[in-house]
Each structure stands twice: as C-alpha cells, then as structure tokens.
Amino acid sequence: MKSFFFCFLAYFLGSLTCISFGFEKSSELQTCPPQSALVVSKQTLYENKEHSLGIQNYTTAELLEKYPNSFITRNGSQLMIEGSPIRLAGGNIYWLGLDENGSPGIAYPTEFRQRDAITTAVKVLGATCWEQQIVRTRAERFNEEAAAIIDRAIAIAKENNVRLVIPLTDNWHYYHGGEYTFCNWRGTNNLTEFYSNETIVKDFENYIWHLLNHYNNLTGNYLKDEPTILAWETGNEICPPPQWTNDICLFIKSINSGKQLVLSGRYGVSSLELELECVDLYSNHYYPMDPQQVAMDAQLSFVNIFFKKSNAITVVFFAGEFGWTTGDLSFLDSFLESMYSNGVNMDCYWSLFPHNDSYGFEYHDDGFSLYYPGEYTPDDLQTNTSLKIKSLRNHALLMSGYTPGTLPDYPVCGQPKISNITSDISNGATTIFWRGACGCCTYNIEKSFQNDAGWVVLTSGVTDFEGFFQDDSVYHECNLKIFWFLVSFSNIENLAFKHKIVDNRITIKKLEIDFTYSYNITLKHEIRSNKKYLISNNEKTKQHKQIHDLSYVIDKISNIFCFLIVIYTFYV
Template identity: 40%
Template sequence: MLGNTPFRFSGPNIYWLGMQETDNGNAYPSHFRVDDALATAAIMGATVVRSHTLGISVGCTLCVEPRLGVFNSLALQSSDYAIECARTHHIRLIIPLVDNWHYYHGGKHTFTTWRGLSNEKLFYSDPQVIGDFEAYISVILNHVNRYNGIAYKDDPTILAWETGNELAAPSSWVQKIATYIKGLDTHHLLVDGNYEQASETANFLSDLHINELDIYCGHYYPPTIAAFQTQVSQAQAANKVFIAGEYDWNTNDGDALSRFLPAVENSAAAGDLYWSLFPHDDSYGFVPHNEHYTLHYPGDTPQMRTRVASLTVHAYAMRGLPVPAMLLPAPPIITSVSGKHIEWRGTAGASTYTVERALAGATGPWAVVCERCATDNNTPWTDRSRPPGPVWYRVKGYSLSGAVSAYSNVYPAG
C-alpha cells in the first residue's frame, strides 16, 4: 500500500549504481550514468529499482568495507548520490545487503575469508562472522546521506532492504538478521533474500512465519509462469507480499515475455524487476556490457525494441496507467568532432537524432545534414558530405512519440 492505494510496480535491476565493473577494474559510476539510467527507468514507467551495489560492497579497494572493520567514505558518497538521484526521479529502491555469489562487489565469502574460514557456508553460523555482517549492516543503515542529511534507515526513497541476493540461508539465520535489521530500522520493508529460481522448490517456504519479513521473491531464468504463480500463492497464503525480483527479459526459452508479463499483471504479485538496465556512455553511445540480459533503451535491435516497448507498456499497466507521450529531459551534448566523425552524449528517452551543420559561424545559418537518421547505436556519426574548412555542428534528439529536445551545444570543428 502507498497511503490507501495498492502499490504495484515494474522496473529494472540496475545493480551497478554504487560501483561498476570496468575493463580496468572497479570504478564509481559517473553522476551522468546514474542519472541517465534512473531517468530511463522512469521514462519506461518504473517506480522501483533494485540495486545490488548500494548495499553489497565488501572486500575491494573501492568497496564500502574494503577490509574488515575499515569503511570507505567515498564509496558511501557514491551511494549517496544514487539514492538522492532516485528520489528526484520519483523512484524507490530495493537494496540487497550481501551476495551469495563471487562477484566484483564481494559477497558472503568475503566475510568468511576475513576470518580465515575456507567454508563460506559458515557465514550463516559462525558467531564472529555474523557479528561482522551485523556491524556492516549497522554502518549502512545508520549512514547519513551527504546530499539530503537523512540516514539511510530513515530515507523514504528506500522501499526495502533485502537480506541478500539469491541466498540459501537457514531459517534461523534469516530470523536473526531480520530481527537485527528491524531493530535498527522500523521504517522500511524487508525482503527475504532466500528465493525461488524458476521451477525449483522455493527455499523461502520455511521463512514465511518470520514476522519481521514483509516480502518474498522469485528469480526467473527463464520466465516460468507456473512456478511464478505457485510462489505468489504460497506468499499470499501467509499474508505476505510477493515480487519477481529478477527475470530474463531477453530469452526465447521458457514462457514468452508476451505471456509472462500479462501473467504478472493478472496475479496478486506486487511487482517485478527485469535484469538489467544500462545507460548512455559519458562520451557517446551506450555503456557496453557483454551479457545476454543487457538492456539499452529504446533497443539496440528490432527485437530488443519490441521487448522494450512491451516492458514499458507493462510497467505503466502495473500502475493502472496508459503509456504517456515521452518527453526528453535534457539535450544531447556533442563531445568530440574528428574529421567527418561526430560524437555526442545521448539523452535519456531519445530514439533518433537530427544533425545540423553551419559553415558561416556558430549562429548559423544551419543546414540539416541528418534528419532523424542517427541513433545512439551508430555514433560516432559520419558526415560524409562535410566540406573542407571550418564547420559548426549541433544535434537534437527525438523521443519515440516525436517529442524533441533542445539543441545540443554548438561544436566548432576546424
């Protein structure tokens, strides 16, 4: 419920908002990338985003806790910006607190390694390790955001904490951690990090009695309607909320997306979150990510565009709304011109771009050399008719519904 109104949502996982992996190691994402991704999510109808690295960040130099008991204020500042940016886009966040897997942001194995334990399953039972994890949780929840002065445990932008990502934790551990979190934070919902994967037996069933837990989840690789409906019913029977915390939006296996999304809409589930959204790059094009699940708006291929359109319609349908006309929040920015090649930083919501050229100076007159013929997938764009001598360029973007952005900066090229 949001006030007296049932709250339903669809949105993306944007796992890298606090820290991203790059070819050269980890890095904090630029403010532009964070803003662009969240603006894109909002354009697609999202009101909730799930983000691992706002809560899972241990064991690396740029992590929140790089070494046991040592905390990194710069990492927390990166999270601060993402949380405040989400607020400006009217997006709420679900934040997992530990990972089951060995990924760049650390996980449960990090805590056991710190204590010299080779069996990472001891994360769930070793008293010292559990104490270390609780101390980490306390730092996260009690941290005060530098941008708004609000402690995370009091910030309404955060919808829910999640005990972890894709855990297989004993119910005793879930009870202990859930009690600890709710003892620190009485304002937020709590998601059980034990989850159901496709058609396997749900490992959250033994947790349904835990009063401190509010939400249960499943992850669907591939989308599996029968399993989803079973788990919704299991949570509903316990008077608990259920969400699809992750699913593969880009597969031809399992149940088709065109069937899975209506099944979610017609169920008692509160929401769903696809995996995963990536933004425009800082210079031109999109941030590349060599993974089957990578989504760029409005789509790199005709098939992706069709599926992105379906996800957008679905997100608004979960809110009981039609898809509105898309408005562009910002103009593109030309970042470089080299010979006939023009690079610009794209803008959230843009589908195509028009390129204009002037020969006399920065104030024109302007001639259109590309009428909505460029996209973020074919930048750097080549002006094959560029004459010799100095020229000036400007660019504007168009949404799928034809809304036009303001012009970019004027870029001189000698």
C-alpha cells in the same frame, strides 16, 4: 544478480515501478534445495488474489510523488502507502554503486551515468523501484568513499520520487563483494560458516549496523530513517537456514524500528520462511521466464488465507529478476501478463544500462542488458528489443494503476551533448561524437557552409548504438574554409512507424579537436537560444580563454538550445 535493490516510483510516466541494481548472475546459477513443498491449484488460489491487488484510486507514481516522506508499509500481502494499496515494477541496475563496465575497469560510476539510468527508468520506462549493489568494506572499516557514491544514487532516486530495495550481501563470488568477503576475512572459504560461525555473523551484523546508521549528507537522513528505502534484502540469491533469516530480520528491525521492510533474499521460495513473522517480502528469480512458475510463487502468499489458519501470516511476493530477452515478444508478454493477473506486488527485469559518458552506451555482455530504446529489427522479432522494451514499459504502467487506454505519452527528450570532434587528414574524415540523453532515440547530423543557414542533412536516423558520425567530405571541401555542424535528436512514439521531433538543436558542453600536421583548426562557438539571456563581460572573457571547457558558461544559461560548431580549416 544484484547489489543494492532500489525500488522507485515516479509521477512522470508511472510505468516501471521497480529497478534493481544488483549482483551479476553467475553462469552456474542454482536454486536452493526446497525445504518443504506445498501445491495448491491455480484456480483455487486465483479466487483469493483480490486480497493483494487492492483498489488503486491513484497511480503508484502519483502516490509516491504525493507522499515523498512516507514509508511504504505492508498490510498482509499488499504494499501500502498512507492507507492506499500500491504495486510496483521496474528493473535491476546492479552497477549503480560500483561499476565493472567500461574503462578503466572496476570504478565508481559517474554522476552522469547514475542520473541517466535513473531518469531513463523513471521518466521513460516509468520505474518505481530498483535494486543496487552493496558497499564493499573490510572487517573493521566501513568504506566511506563507496558510501558517498551510494548516497548520491539515493539522493537522485529521492529527487525522482523513487523507492529503493537494498540487498546487504551476495551469494556469488563477484567483484563487489558478498558472503565470500566476510568468510575470507576470517580465513575460511566454507560459505556455510557465513550462517553458522558466530564471529562471521557478528561481522555481518556490524556491517548492517554501520550501513543503516550511515548519515547521508545529500538527503539529510540516516539510512535507517530514509523513506526512499522501501526495504532491505538479507542477501542476493542466498541459501540460509530459516533461523538465520529470522535473526537478521529482527536485527535490522531493531535498528530501524521497523520503519523499512525486510525482504528475504533466499533464492527459491521456501514455505518455512513464509511462516516467519519478521519477513515482509519473499522473492524468486526467473531464468528463463516461466509464466506458470511465477503464478505459483505469487499465489503462495494466499495459502494461509485459503487454509484459514488461526496464525495466518501473509507476505508480499516480489519477482526480483527475470531474463526479459529470452524468447520472442509473445513469450515476454505471457510472462508479464502472468505476473500482473496473479497478484505479483513488485517485479524487476534484469538489467538496465546507461549512455556512456562520451558516446554510445555502457555495454555489458550477459545477454539481458537493456539499452533504451532498443534495436528495431522488423525481420526478426526474436531480437527486436525495441518492442520488448515497449512491453516492459506498458507492464510497469499497468502495475502502477494505469488502464490500457490511459497510458501516458513518452516524455520530452533530455539534452544530449556533443563530446568530441576529430579531424584526420590521413583519410580526409571529420568524426562527430555525442553523448546521448534520456529518451533520445534517433539523431540527424547536419552541415552548413553558412552561419546557421542552408543546412544539409548528412545522415538521419542514427542511434546511440553508433554514437558518432564520420563526415568524409571535409577534406575534399577544405577550400571552403568554414563549416558548421549540428546534431538534432528525436523522441519516440512508435519506433516502427513514426518519430516525434521534440527539439532540433543540441548543446555542446565540451569540444576537443585532434590536430594533425596538415590541419590548422580554429574553433568559434556561437550560442543560439529561443529566449534572451545575458552573459557578463567577465563570463565572455572566460568563454574565449577556455574554449575547451565551457560547462560553467553553459550551466548558467538554462534555456540554450543550440551551440554551433564552426571549424575554420586552412589546407597546407
């Protein structure tokens, strides 16, 4: 799975330190055949793990905020920033550059979805790194439109003190392109030629050259000079010969002068690639999760130290993907503990999805999708994703350098938006839709027959898995003429026991009404704020003339916390 892998760190929570945006996993996933095998006992290697763990005086998130323009480097099997050791954890977000989910199908993701995913990962789940998709291109042309979308994702990551790992191609024949694309350009479906055909190799190198020399107007850096990019990955789950990996690594470092690290994208750990001096990181993916296997893979980075070879070369181990939903909570916890205690320097679960632009979530059906805060099912711990997500967050915080007794609180919610209201005389229902926001867990829907008074709770504890609420009483109360609707939202401290209210009003950015032959509906918007603000007469005129698009008015008032909907109904 994968596309660009963006690894990012954030000060807010320091929990997740990696997030991957990658290529989707094939149902026929297989590891590459091993090129050699080396088995050393866990107990023996465990004695050497302190070499990679280092001592952190600051959390990873704090260091990334302190040094936003410093490149992450490698000292043996340890990642470093400005002389301090760091560990990272997070999740994959493979669709961040090109999305296949939702309507109208394959399309570039909106800025809202990019921001929602990144801020959820950083502020709520504490991510410090992630992985994202490659830019689709043609043999002789670089796709600048796709590059602009990725530029925006990189800029958002930079704003959030996030570091990125970007894979350059994919082994699988998936919608966002990969090895098949390069081979098809040259009229062959033999994937081995991707590594052996000089013309195809040159095409791939030209693509790398254009990508690294692309200038991001939003960050003011060429990608080869962007500290936000932790590493370039040679490919996702590919099976190259070691010589090809060596050549591509050297080619990348000839462009970026070695400022950014290089991750071997070979699927399955190869001891031959561990001996390549130009490789900074190696990785493996886990479907299903395997605590013993991830421990053995991580400890290979200590092998050369153990045998005390004169030409000892150590590299960083990265658990690039794991299927976090498999098994019960204790199984996930055992895998996370194995990674933490055996010196894994970076890890990323598969995979994070955002809120939809209108309501609910942007859904994906591979069985490993994470929708924050997950669903709480007290009678079935196998499907209790909310507790598993809490474990992922705690693990990322520990990887970042927090101790169990110092984990930070959950952050204040973002600002949801009421996106649509429809009224239908055929069933006497008014339906309220809202777009969720980072950190929001539950919502209450209230109605009033007075101006901001006498609120009646219609329902409580609604989640973004619904994303809308239908009020069937409007038809029967139509003689009352006027209704006010309000949506309040809640943060979470412990989903199983209590909710922490952090705000009790919602801002309406856009409102649309479906007119029917039996309804005549007029809308009036009233702004409620806890502070004084000014709107010029000109802006008031715009507000009244363009009642269906208030974004430019709302954006000028940063402290608005309430925008009431008033519906006047005249029954015919």
